[in-house]
Amino acid sequence: MLVSYKWLKRYVNLDDVTPEEVAEQMTRSGIEVDSIEKKDAEITKLQVGKVLSCEKHPDADKLNVCQVDVGEEEPVQIVCGAANVGADQFVAVSRVGGRLPGGMKIKRAKLRGVVSEGMICSLQELGFEGKVIPKKYAEGIYNFPNEYTPGEDAVPLLGLDDTILELDLTPNRSDALSMLGVAYEVAAIFDRDVRIPETPIQATERSSESMINVHVANTADNPYYGATVIEDVTIEESPLWLQSALMMSGVRPLNNIVDITNYVLFEYGQPLHAFDLDQFGSSEVSVRRAYDNEVMKTLDDQERKLSPEHLVITNGTTPVALAGVMGGADSEVSDQTGRVLLEAAYFNPAVVRQASRELGIRSDSSIRFEKGVDPNRVEASAARAAGLIQDLAGGTVLLPEAKVDELNRDETVITITLEKINSVLGTSLIVSDVLDVMRKLKFDVTENGETFTVNVPTRRQDIAIQADIIEEVARIYGYDQIPTTLPNTATTPGKLTPAQEAKRKARRYLEGAGLSEAVSYSLTTKEKEEALGFTDAESRVRVSLPMSEDRSALRTTLVPHLVDALRHNKNRNNYDVHLFEIGSVFHTSEAVITKQPDEKTYLSAAFMGKWFDHAWQGEVTDVDFFAVKGVLEGLLSTLNVENVELSPIEKEGCHPGRTAAVHINGEEAGFIGQLHPAVAKDLSLPDVYVFELQFDRLMAVSGGTVKYEAIPRFPSVERDIALVVNRDIQAGEIERTIQEAGGSLLKQVNVFDLYEGEHLEAGKKSIAFSLRYLDPAKTLTEEDVQAVHDQVLKAVHDRHEATLRQ
Structure with a gap:
């Protein structure tokens, strides 16, 4: 506004x-x-000038040499290139040394050998936007519609002193x-008074209700419709003060009748519409719902196909306006209009909103009708407009108007106590403080002890409950005067929730590991998810009215959006990108959605390119499965998640030999793997590794008690073993067996080598482990270590048929 x-x-x-x-x-x-x-912040030396003569430039076809009276003894000579400049015009002249918006400084100049001592200005050059300038002045200079004194300050005349x-x-x-x-x-x-404008209307013997019959099919759609006939109008350019007011409000002046309706629209907030009564087609005004596929042409010369959801104003048969949204082209006011039918109405906000949305028309009128206009200003605004038309267009107003009136004009009544106001605001207001606020707001109020009964004017339709009255008291009394107090309830010190703390820890760890956080849309398409192997269509929630096909369903995974981000970077020659996102995904078990879907929090990451690149030392390491696995394990360790196991799986869209399920306490909580090379190729990507975890499940098992152990006082003993096992046996299985057999003395087991090839039997592989033994209470002897070590070797032989590699 x-x-x-x-x-x-x-x-x-x-x-x-x-x-x-x-x-x-x-x-x-x-x-x-x-x-x-x-x-006028940048305007100086702008005066009214009268063009005394205008002759063609001797050496330029498109230039004119003008002699302009600016209130001095001698006229000034100005060379002007506007096609519409001419003698006897009153124009805005920027004198030499003056300034115009945009920093333009006017200097004495020679144009094709002729001296020019100033500039005759267009409205654009004076800072008006092109969309609000009257069409006749859209190109060329501005001519004042009335005569003024040459040399007079032009700034207030144009309304620029604003x-x-x-x-x-x-x-x-x-x-x-x-x-x-x-x-x-x-x-x-x-704390001031408000002056309501008055425009008296001269009485006439005839009335509008004797000439016009108004019929409303459903008063729920249109509880009030008033039609006022105004005869003998003269259509012409509006006076300058009215044009300036509209242009300052962002509206283009058209003619005096339309300008008056727009002026009252901004003044009262009540949309009005003026019909050419001679083009209206009948003496009947009928308001009804449109017929199915009924067509009308609106003021923007667009043919609109209507439906029974739309309310129209008709002449008994043909639509002449789309109620509350836009008038029709066939009955608009033109230069030939002699009689005007002035409409003032109250339309159901929901009906106007639906028509505006479905037809794609957003007008100043529809915006106000959608939000609800003041029912007590409808007739007053019509009287104001009629009075202005009488004064500015010479019209004869026929009263009373023809109308249908079933409009509820009752004020909202709200009762509230001083105790309620003070308890909510934390203030110590007294009765006179509240009464003073109501007086300033111009609200009628009666007070009984410390109870207030407030009659809310209909102009404030946003006030309906006690909380609204409390807000008004706080606003007008002053937010900055409300004391700072503690809540009057039992409080606890503020802190992060476990979920917030876990997310913060995860973000800090991943950022420290070299990943960047991504934030993506929650809306996607099933095709985008299915392309990466996420084909669980039954759990997908589709959007009823999607903004586009690319945003037609709620996401069930974060991975596709992260892969999109990798593609975006790769297409811009950024090849080494590692991203993560913590966000919501949505699942449902219903084929037809009847309740809110399940919202879950996932943590996903995607990697491509180099993981380590040390140019000086010549070390380059690409991202691989084990680098990503290390990030994942570090993340779970940071969140104090224990009992984590990885097991190979085959997942659609992922590499069959480089994908694993992540199990926590025996339950699957996510996956880690490489995108299938065929999928990556289709996306024009190099090798891409991803992992995705159900973060809700991590939070449920994270944050356990952290146990601290003293630094050992006694030395540890390390033993390395290389075990030959069948190729299909996983290292993790052997590691678990070693841990169980090693008991309390075995503190650490690490895999440090894998060998397959010659010197081994077919179908065999060698896995080397490093074992660390430690007793925190004493120094281990060779006999102590050997006894436990023999148990380990026996256990791996019995369970996995493992033998020591010779």
């Missing part, structure tokens, strides 16, 4: 308050002011979508 400070001052006395102070106090009170723009406040409104504050609504807000903040 753009608010003209000059316009706002017509309703509230702000002579002693600057726009900056208003912006500061409005922001403090809950309506944020995004920007403050002083329209400051524009841009409000960032929350959806509930629809009252501030009007100048009067903003005026009430500012008046409450600064």
